[in-house]
Amino acid sequence: MNVLIFGSGQLARMMYLAGCPLGIEVSAVDVNTHKVVNPVNKEPYNIGLEEAIEQADAISVEFEHVPEALLEKAELSGKLMPGIGAILTGADRVREKHLLQRLDIANCPHRVIDNVEQLDGAVDELGDQLIVKASRDGYDGYGQWRLHKSDDLPDLKQQLLALDLRKVPLVVEKMLHFDREVSLVGVRNSKGHFRFYDLAENLHHQGQLHVSLAPAPGVTEALTQQAREIFKTLADELNYTGVLAVEFFQLGDRLLVNEIAPRVHNSGHWTMQSADTCQFENHLRAICDLPLGDTSIKTVCAMVNIIGYASFARDMLTIRGCHLHWYGKTVRDKRKMGHFNLVGQTYPELATSMLALADYVPESHFPHLANKARTLS
Ligand code: ATP
Ligand code: MG
Ligand code: MG
DSSP, rough: OOOEEEOSSHHHHHHHHHGGGOOOEEEETTTOOOOEEOOOTOOOOOHHHHHHHHSSEEEEEEEOOOOOOOOHHOOOHBBBBOOOOOOOOOOBBBHHHHHHHHHHHHHHHEEEESSSSGGGHHHHHSSEEEEEEEESSSOOOTTTEEEEEEGHHHHHHHHHTTSSSTTTTTEEEEEOSSEEEEEEEEEEETOOOOOEEOEHHHHHHHHEEEEEEETTTTOHHHHHHHHHHHHHHHHHHOOOEEEEEEEEEEEEEEEEEEEESOOOOGGTTTTHBSSSSSSSHHHHHHHTTTTOOOOOOOOOEEEEESSSSSOGGGGGGGSSEEEEEEEOOOOTHHHHHHHEEESSSSOOOHHHHHHHHHSSOOOSOOHHHHHHHHHHH
């Protein structure tokens, strides 16, 4: 079978690798050049985009910010999964918030503004600790501005004046003091059947995911059910086929949806080592209409992103349960270069490996790793 993925980054690469044993051939589309490439070495294939779309058994995306014209082309083939509606909802925070409101799903108090002066009203309503998010093209915390006190409002307005808010409005959110962040990665097939992975706890630094811990410690049955109900409501409404990720803020025993990602997700990378069937394989299974794989967890896992630097010591691989996934990209500040999956039979065993890994890297790179490990040992 042939699968075509729009986007040619590490997620397409990991789908390619997961497809190999199944005999599924994954090609990627570089969304800037429209070239069809090998997702591992990025070498162009000798095939045009139209032909690749025609030959594909299924088409999907590795990120939501694919130009709409390309998505429409794919949608017209009838093979795009999830469909264009789901992808555009994940790509546009205004559409996303409307969906959450319409389905009565708890989310962060917010306001949509298309004029900088409307920020005053937002402060009156939501307070002066805010996160302002561009409605489109944001990821890893890019396209976000934080307001910590009303004194800083004039400065913030000045910064936002450069944007065309009529084209790309802003979503202004109340800055929440949540207990922690968790995410649910799951898969729905075209018949509406679901499989869910365990909830992961996600640790962010400067708006970017650094560590995911699975299963999230201390999750109650009720919390899991709450997350799954929300996931099902969203996925059914979007008539979703494939892997979907829902990011939550946890406040006590309540979950608020932060955002959804209509694709395989960084907080699901732990499934490569620790789940019976990883998220990449399950995405391929769903969109190729194959039976879904078992999502049960076999070992506890800490996924640790390698961000903005290219060196790792060979010795890191001697750490017990340490698996490296290297993406082969050129190094750039804040760029995700690869990740480690650390696995253990128990949290204390995992904590030992996390502390060993933390010894190799400056605290500034993995600010959470050692602290989190200490809570597990
Ligand atoms: P991603 O790479 O996950 O797509 P993104 O750029 O779309 O990220 P968000 O997920 O909206 O951005 O925000 C990034 C992080 O910033 C969140 O995971 C959370 O840590 C923090 N954050 C976002 N919104 C809020 C909020 N309303 N209150 C407190 N923290 C927030
Ligand atoms: Mg996002
Ligand atoms: Mg996010």
